Amino acid sequence: MSRPLHSIQAWKRCMSLVQSCTNMRQLKAIHAIFIAHGLHLNNYAVSKLLSFCALSDSGSLSYASLIFSQIQTPNSFIYNTLIRSYSRSSQPQLALQYFNLMLDNENVVPDHHTFPFVLSACANAGLVLVGKQVHNWVLRNGFALSDSHVQTALVRLYAESKVLDDARKVFDDIPNPDVIQWNVLINGYVRCGLASEALNVFGDMLISEVEPDEYCVTTGLTACSKLGALWQGKWIHEYVKKRKGLELDVFVGTALVDMYAKCGSIDMAVEVFEGMPKRSIFSWAAMIGGFAVHGSARKAIHCLERMQVEDGLMPDGVVLLGVIIACTHAGLQEEGQYLLDNMKALYGIVPKHEHYSCVVDLLCRAGRLDEALQLIRRMPMKPLASVWGALLSGCRIRNNVDLAELAVRELLLIENGGGSEEDGAYVQLSNIYLAARQCEDASRIRRLIGDRGIKKTPGCSTIEVDGEVNEFVSGDVSHQTSSSNTYNAGFDVH
Template identity: 70%
Template sequence: MQQRCMRQLVYSRIQAWKRCMSLAQCCTNMRELKATHSIFITHGLHINNFAISKLIAFCALSDSGNLRYASLLFNQIQTPNSYIYNTLIRAHSTSSDPHLAMHYFRLMSKQSDFGPDNFTFHFVILACANCSWLFPGKQIHSRVVKNGLVLVDAHVQTALVRFYVDCKVLGDAQMVFDEIPDRDLIQWNVLMNGYVKCGLASEALTVFRNMLVCGFEPDDFCVATGLAACAHLGALCQGKWIHEYVKKRKGLNSDVFIGTALVDMYAKCGCIDLAVEAFEGMPKRNVVSWSAMIGAFGVHGYATEASFCLERMQVDDGIRPDAIAILAVLMACTHAGLLEKGKNLLHNMKAQYGVVPKYEHYSCVIDLLCKAGQLSEAIELIRRMPMKPRASVWGALLSGCRIQNNVDLAEIAVEQLLQLANYDRGEEVGAYVQLSNIYLGARRSEDAIRIRKMIGERGIKKAPGCSMIEVDGKVNEFVSGDVSHSHCMQICTMLDLISANSVQDPF
């Protein structure tokens, strides 16, 4: 009789366990999860690691979860296992509080029964990347090396490359990448994208070429990144080569991201006809594609065509313009000086397209007003803005003051710019140099000399100008004051020859 009762008790507990586990797996929102948690407590399952890990996983990883509640559940566990630690580290690594991933990593490291594994290192490195924590990330890197994971785990390798890229330490990113024995396309793309984001497009193209030499067939992300590098450099020949490569690869030619990257590349390389051809040849387009085409028209001075795209995208593809597409049209109006069209679009965009004007839209129209010499109207619009003006607004006003030689408004704009500069030397020197030029234009040479003297005393230096030109597939970069170019003597000789011919008397 006693054994029978014992068997029934065990059976009932097993059934209760199964019901609780089933409830935990069926949760779709936090209300259901909290109810399940209360049942767990009733049956004593709240102290069981396996059972509570199901609740923590939902709270931490589900879109309907609550990461804070997951932390509260964790605090009630006496001896958390590695799965629970990894779940919380993973969730926090991509959250708004990635530093908490490091907190749980340190707690896990103190456990005597187990230590961090490859999953742990992967997500804690991503947390360091999201926090831009260079020194703690390097400490984690050294532990990864000691554990021998840097040569065998692809996820950890990719996380390390991304970490150094996000911290803008590209030398270390390249070093980690070079040490990976079996690279994959994601790692190639992470490194290329890092170079592009840091303004080192030439190095990104070098990585792209090395990838092809190593026998890798680039996917859509790699091709789009390579085209972005060509766009940054103005490397038309290399961009055309990538386009030809895309045509030969099945699947790539119909990719909407690659098509959009081609439009952007051709436009930035000065070939609006090829940009239009690439755009019209796309089998499928999205709002980003249309925005790229609108921007291409705008940069090349075709504001009417850019504005017409707002109607075409709705009629041809059934796509409603978003804030970015409208901003691209406003920028096109600014390039072409279409004042009334830009003002009307800003005024009607909410009623016509259902898009509430944001800071960027106001900034663009203010820039348009300043370039048209309508400084009083620009000031009025700045006062009516529903948000606080940023540096770009005051910068546009300062540029307009230089055109109109309006010293009073220029001094106000510089004062506001310096308050927003946050010790940015580039912003500071730009504002002072423009103010000095405005003083000179207004024949206030003493004030101009005073500003120039102040710039010298503070040790502020203007960033040198830079130009790039592509010759025979090679991109040449020229920086003001730099004489390191391999053909510097020939270039100077040709410039002297041009200068001598230009001053000769034609008669």
Template identity: 75%
Template sequence: MSRFFCNSSIQAWKRCMSLAQGCSNMRKLKATHAIFITNGLHLNNYAISKLIAFCALSNSGDLSYASLLFNQIQTPNSYLYNTLIRAYSRSSQPHLAVHYFLLMLKQSSLGPDNYTFNFVILACANCSWLVSGRQIHNWVVKNGLFLVDAHVQTALVRLYAECKVLDDSKKVFDEIPERDVIQWNVLMNGYVRCGLASEALKVFRDMLVTGFEPDNFCVATGLAACAHLGALRQGKWIDEYVKKRTGLKSDVFIGTALVDMYAKCGCIDLAVEAFEGMPKRNVVSWAAMIGGFAAHGCATNAIHSLERMQVDDGLRPDGVVLLVVLMACTHAGLLEKGKLLLDNMKTQYGIVPKHEHYSCVIDLLCKAGRLNEALKLIRKMPMKPLASVWGALLSGCRIHNNVDLAELAVKELLQLENDVRGEEVGAYVQLSNIYLGARRGEDAIRIRKMIGESGIKKTPGCSMIEVDGKVNEFVSGDVSHSHQAWICAMLDLICADSIQDPF
């Protein structure tokens, strides 16, 4: 009898494990969970870990259900904690990864391992929790994990990059004894995302000098840095480098980066050549090409590409693609096409218009002088208008000298949240110019005086130019350039010549 009971228990165990491994959706998983309960396996750590892993890590899972399963376990082990910490670290709720990490620390029988630290550091990076990340960094160093675990090293470089503390990110990177290509790319990408593209290119060059072979992601990041800087010569060099290296093949990432780089560096023909030469294209590739057409005023090509991507590649446009098409309409002044696209986004493409889509059409209306129609569209928007919308209306008021609507736009701009206070000085300057255009000099002087008394400072203008492969950056009011005296002398000479012979 006892042998029969033992054999039946083993059979039930095998059947439950087989069911757990065969789960492909949450309906099957919940049915399997019910069978676990009837067989008393719902309290077994190993058995329930199979269900939690599917819920937490599978694309067909349900992370909240994984948490419910976890909460029913009396003594969860490290694997269960790590599964949830890992899943939440890359979810839309990364703070819950830190929550489970703290719960883990309260269990005296358990201690975090290298997997735990890797996932919780990534969670801090995705939350931009710099203080917590630093504390865990110190813990990692004290436990001797930093020098031996590449995943932890990469997570720390990413943490400081995501928190925009690039000096610390570079410091951690420099302390890694044996770097890998992923770590190089994380640092480069951090510089690009923080607007320090020249530093990213320097890292790319250092990687090549030290003998590292960049992968496709590193190349794409290097090209993105060139695009940000307008560094055409360096971008072309990377293009040639890819063609000459047998270990590198131009995939969809490199191809898209090339299209974007050539378009932003002013070479739309080379961008088209790179695009047409891609063996495979995705929605991002089309967005880059259409964006290039938009920036170069080729609105007809941009609109035609919207149809081509569906016919040639069988791809359905997403919100980004439709946005760049609207931008093309804005640059070309194609008001009716832009309005039609906005009106049909939901029915034709299944895309609900977002704030930026409305902003483009409002900009179109303002440039066409249809300011009252633009205001009506602003009032009908299903979301709160942000600075870009009121800024577009204000610019339209300046072009068409509408003082009343300009005052309304400035009032609305100043009522926005503090994170857009940088718009304040621009709004005041534009309003002052509008007053001057309307021959209301006293109001213009009053606004200028208000700017001076409030201590508001305008963000300085910035220009960049590439000479002999080196990108030079010039910021308004900055006199730190190494050739500043020579540049000023040449400007004085040019000005003197233009005064003597204006033609």
């Protein structure tokens, strides 16, 4: 039988215990004290316990749910705390369960704190149709017209669900979108592979006299990287240098390095990188990746040494992959193999499939197909299509029919009767047969290709001329200019 808590001093002591709590072991002991004194019946007191469990890095969402199940009359704060926590967890769908419980409770009404987290849960769980239902509920209750957090959550829901038409409709209904809402929309276009449209929106934001923050600048530079739009990237760089209050922080600096490297200006990438006041592991990965693309393998390897000496940073799997790719492009077989074989010993990184795939590619490019096959056979994980595709490409260069047939058989087992990898495998095998003068086998594969209706995906490339990005598709004679040139007026530097 619980003993009521009468003393204000005792109440304060219990609240102080919660505030000083650092782990679940302490929390459970405090919870027992609360139960002993009847504090578990007080919503304000128990909400402090629940908040620690749900929101602290040292908490436990499952224990928060247990506490919730023992609350007789949960209030909106308690519901919102659990909805918020589950929305960003590995089980975002559970946030929707608590939202439904909230709707079923006649004594509690969702408020403007509830919906951003509910919509976030829908986005994170990939439940766009449920999100639309919530959107309709929001509209009926007038929240979308008055609260910027709800508006932002709606734009994010549709943008992250790749329903960009709806994201744009919601955005256009916002009277004065803030910089966060602009960035959510721009990032949505980038995530959907629509970099030209992303830069159009970036230009619209500037015309609207909304000043981009570091996040917007980083997103805009990412769009430039994907388009190869060097002129626009340089403009953004100049804007950063001239805008007061907009600093070249580690995120913007890294995005600039990546943009310059991918747009073909490796010297500018190096200049920005060397001038960064602070560099992260992502900065080093961008620089190493840039050297890899530009064939400067020795410089990439040197960066691997520099990052440890100059910045005290140990490489992760992404950095090491960049170095192996650099070795592959430069044909540095021994260096690439050494790195793969010693990743665990030197850096504590267990090689993943992509590391093995790159070294297989490296061996194939060197014409050492048998060694590549041996490496595939001893991989600690099941080889995926990229590995067999690398071997098949090597067979095409070396006209090795036997290994090509093996690679195609393995690819077909992985693809299981469909997919672009299978289509490409047939086309490559046909070409290998032709190069080896096995015309009958080549004709057989060509007939199979015709029967299956396989068509080679047309190549697409972009080129920037005088600040205008043009896209060209193989077989297209129209040479139409990308819509990205329509935002040039918004990119005037004064």
